[in-house]
């Protein structure tokens with residue numbers, strides 16, 4: 001099968017021909033239709049944080065996918081060949097086939113394309129666990145979401161609005177209409193304004209998808225007893241104690257039960273997903289550099305929301 005592999009930390013991605021996986025009795029073989037790139041793939045591949053995110057080389061990136069069940073191990077229940085599924089993996093989705101445990105997959109919402117479905121698992125579950133599991137967000141509370149127009153942020157905005165929270169978002173001003181359409185009450189343009197001077201009242205929860213000085217300044221706007229949930233850098237214990245808040249660096253814990261609930265919301269239209277760009281697997285190098293370029297990428301033309309997806313088949 002074709003697979004995208006990294007042979008050395010920081011090296012180029014190779015488009016290799018390798019043997020397809022042989023499934024164990026408790027596994028399911030999925031023919032991958034689409035996968036998506038996450039910032040974590042790039043961090044893992046760079047080797048910059050190899051103590052925290054170790055990988056075995058050669059390594060196949062890819063933490064989420066959609067596809068069709070091809071074969072089912074004799075002890076793997078719940079699925080049959082031909083089922084359309086989506087789910088999470090610790091890596092390995094940039095390939096034509098993947099062996100997964102049934103607990104890692106759920107049925108694909110029929111109204112979503114395979115590209116759309118592949119864009120959901122990491123971002124949507126991170127958003128859910130960030131604001132509810134770690135942020136303890138409740139109806140009537142106010143949440144400030146930094147980076148709300150990004151892949152994770154857009155789900156966080158939708159979930160927070162659905163629970164009846166007041167949703168304040170920092171984002172580029174160009175994203176205001178998009179964010180209001182998905183449930184934000186207020187958008188603060190991070191390029192022109194300082195959220196700590198714009199906000200008249202303190203907030204109950206900050207969901208920080210940006211880090212750095214954005215995180216440092218966030219302590220000023222949190223109520224005592226509030227929660228600062230960070231997605232990409234640890235929260236200073238000293239600062240959290242000084243301000244009387246709980247600070248957490250979250251780490252997504254994928255759950256088929258949660259992904260199943262998210263699938264229901266996508267199917268009944270309560271939740272929307274966005275795909276920014278779709279590349280073919282053969283164009284992975286371009287997709288990878290587009291993702292690495294981030295906001296400053298020359299390839300980026302606004303508006304563009306959601307994930308960078310790779311179409312495998």
Ligand SMILES: NC(=O)c1ccc[n+]([C@@H]2O[C@H](COP(=O)([O-])OP(=O)(O)OC[C@H]3O[C@@H](n4cnc5c(N)ncnc54)[C@H](OP(=O)(O)O)[C@@H]3O)[C@@H](O)[C@H]2O)c1
Pocket residue numbers: 039040122123126146147148149150151152153170171172190209210214230231232250251252294295306
């Ligand atoms: N801990 C976990 O389990 C976990 C899981 C998934 C993701 N993450 C992390 O979460 C972060 C967000 O991921 P993502 O996939 O949502 O990223 P993304 O799609 O690239 O979105 C980033 C967003 O942040 C905006 N932005 C940039 N600088 C900003 C600032 N100073 N203030 C407010 N908004 C700003 C960008 O807007 P412009 O383009 O207009 O600047 C963009 O809309 C990443 O660091 C990722 O590694 C963590």
